[in-house]
Amino acid sequence: MKYLKFLILGVIFGIVLSKSEVISWYRIYEMFKFDSFHMYGIIGSAIILGIVFIQVIKRRHLKSIEGTEITFAPKNMSVARYLIGGTIFGLGWAMTGACPGPMFALLGHGIGVFLVVIASALVGTLTYGMIRDKLPH
Amino acid sequence: MIEFISQPWPWYVGGPAIALIMLGLLYFGRSFGVSANLRTMCTIGGAGKVASFFDFDWTKQIWNLVFILGAIIGGAIAHNYLTLDPGVDLASNTVSDLQGLGLADPGGEFVPSALFSWERLFTLKGLVMLVGGGFLVGFGARYAGGCTSGHAISGISNLQIPSMIAVVGFFIGGLLVTYFVLPYLLG
Secondary structure: OOOOHHHHHHHHHHHHHHOOOOOHHHHHHHHHHOOHHHHHHHHHHHHHHHHOOOHHHHHHHHHHOOOOEEOOOOOOOHHHHHHHHHHHHHHHHHHHHOOOHHHHHHHHHOOOOHHHHHHHHHHHHHHHHHHHHOOOO | OHHHOOOOOOOHHHHHHHHHHHHHHHOOOOOOOOOHHHHHHHHHHHHHHHOOOOOOOHHHHHHHHHHHHHHHHHHHHHHHHOOOOOOOOHHHHHHHHHHEEEEEEOOOOOOOOOOOOHHHHHHHHHHHHHHHHHHHHHHHHHOOOHHHHHHHHHHOOOOOOOHHHHHHHHHHHHHHHHHHHHHHHHH
C-alpha cells in the first residue's frame, strides 16, 4: 500500500503527458522547428511554477510526508558531462520523439514497437555504465 | 466533464500539472526523474555483475518503477477513455515541412504509424530511428545524469547550472537531428 500514492501520481503523469500531447512525435519535431509555442509553454510554465515551489519549500523548511525536511542534492559541476551527454540524449529525443517518460506512456497507447525503443534505451544505459570510466565527466 | 477533459489540453494546463506532479513526489520524499528507472532495470537484470555503476540497492527505487507503471496505465486510460479525436493540431509550417519530406497526413494521429510500426522497424531507416534513437536516449540520459524530467524540469526548477547546460545539449542534439538527419530518415 505504501506504493499506491506513487502509482496514482504515475497514472496522472501518463494522462497529463498524453492529453497535453507531450508524447507526440509531431510535437517534438514542431518544437525543434520552433514552429509552435506549445512545448515551450509546457516546459516553461512547469519550470516557473517549479522554481516557486522549490523556493517556498527551501525557505519554509517544509517537511515531507515522512516527517523529514525536504532537501535537494546539488549536482556536481562539470561542462563536458552535461553538454556531451545532453547532446547525445537530444539526438535520440528528436529521432524517437520521446524522452523516457513518454516512451512508457506510449506503451499504454498500445504502440507496441516502443518496447523496442525502451529495450534499446536499456542497452544504451548498460553501455554507458560499462564505459563510463573512459568518458570525460 | 469527461467530454471537457477529453479535448487536447493547452500548454497552460499541461505545464503546471507536471510541476504539481514534481511537487507531489517531493512531498512524498522522492524526486522527479524518469530515466533513473532505466538504470534500475539494468540492475534488476543483473548488470551489477558487469559494471559497478549498476551495483546498488535497487529496492530503494521500487517507488519509481511503480510511478512509471502508473504512467503506462495513465497512457492507456487517456487512449481508451479520454480521447475524442486522436489528431494533433500542428502548426501549418510543421505540416507543410513534413508533407515535403514525404510524410502523409501529418498530425492525423499522435505518433506517425508510418514511422512507428513493426514493419518499419525491419527497414534500415526504421532501425536507425527506433533502435539507434532509443540507444542514444538511454546512453545520453545516464551520461548527462538525467533526462527531461530530471534536468529540464527538476534541475532547472532548483536553479542548477549543470541542468541548464544539459538542456542546451538536448537542443544541440535535437536540432542537429531535426535539420540534418530526419530529412533522410523520413519518407
